[in-house]
Structure formats: structure tokens, C-alpha cells
Amino acid sequence: MNLQTLLAWLEPHLNLLVLFGLLGQTLFMMRFVAQWIASEKSRRSVVPEIFWYFSLGGGLILLTYAIARRDPVFIIGQSAGLFIYLRNVIFIWRDRLRRRATTHEATFENLARHAQDLIARQKKGEVPHAERRAAAEALQILERAGKKGSRS
Numbered sequence: 069m070n071l072q073t074l075l076a077w078l079e080p081h082l083n084l085l086v087l088f089g090l091l092g093q094t095l096f097m098m099r100f101v102a103q104w105i106a107s108e109k110s111r112r113s114v115v116p117e118i119f120w121y122f123s124l125g126g127g128l129i130l131l132t133y134a135i136a137r138r139d140p141v142f143i144i145g146q147s148a149g150l151f152i153y154l155r156n157v158i159f160i161w162r163d164r165l166r167r168r169a170t171t172h173e174a175t176f177e178n179l180a181r182h183a184q185d186l187i188a189r190q191k192k193g194e195v196p197h198a199e200r201r202a203a204a205e206a207l208q209i210l211e212r213a214g215k216k217g218s219r220s
Contacts, residue, residue: 085136092129098122117160123153176213183210
């Protein structure tokens with residue numbers, strides 16, 4: 069089959085819906101390319117985060133395409149996959165939010181220790197005048213944060 073024959077066959081099939089479906093198929097295929105590259109880089113089988121975003125985006129477009137084509141086999145297949153892709157994206161976001169909260173918590177605890185140290189040194193007269201204001205501001209911030217934390 070030469071290029072001219074392929075183009076002659078393809079021409080009557082090309083329309084916006086088919087182009088939309090091809091976009092979905094391309095996104096869906098990119099998940100495998102991303103997975104292959106990540107695995108090659110780490111020299112072991114890896115499923116990178118982008119795999120799930122390509123799966124979700126490609127799956128949504130392909131489901132829309134299948135609905136427009138009224139293809140029940142394609143609709144059922146894409147619907148089932150979308151649940152799995154979405155669930156994995158939710159796991160990723162939930163984990164990211166937990167890590168962010170843990171990081172913020174650790175930062176707050178570190179600041180609290182530093183502020184308490186400054187306050188203790190201030191009481192002993194060991195804090196230079198320039199640091200006294202910082203110690204007082206740190207104490208106010210800690211007190212406000214403590215009040216907010218006790219309400220929740």
C-alpha cells in the first residue's frame with residue numbers, strides 16, 4: 069500500500085469526530101511511551117504519575133468519541149478504565165496533600181522551637197536588642213496559631 073492509496077482511503081473518513089478520536093488515541097498511546105521512558109531511565113518497570121494523566125485525558129476523549137459513535141462495547145470499556153484512572157489520580161493528589169501538610173507541620177514545629185528558644189533566652193537576658201522584636205513577633209504568631217488549632 070503506497071501513500072497515495074492510504075490518503076485516498078483516509079480522505080472520506082476524516083471529519084472532526086474522527087480527528088477528535090485520533091487525539092484521544094494519541095493521548096492514550098502516550099501513556100505507554102511515558103511508562104517506557106520512565107522504565108528505561110530507572111532500569112526497572114515503573115508507572116510514572118504522567119501515565120495516569122494521559123490515561124484519564126485519553127480515556128475521557130475516547131469515551132466521548134465512543135458515545136458519539138454509539139458504540140456500546142467501546143463505551144463500556146472506556147467507562148470501566150476511567151474509574152481506575154480517576155481513582156489513581158485521587159490517590160496521587162491525596163498523597164501529595166498529606167506530604168504538604170506534613171511538611172507544613174514540620175516547618176511550624178521547627179519555628180515554634182526556635183521561637184521558644186528565643187523567648188527563653190530573652191527571659192535570661194541573653195537575646196540582643198535586635199532579636200527581641202523577632203522573639204515577640206514569633207510568640208504572637210505561635211499564640212494565634214495555637215488558638216486556631218484549638219478551635220478545629
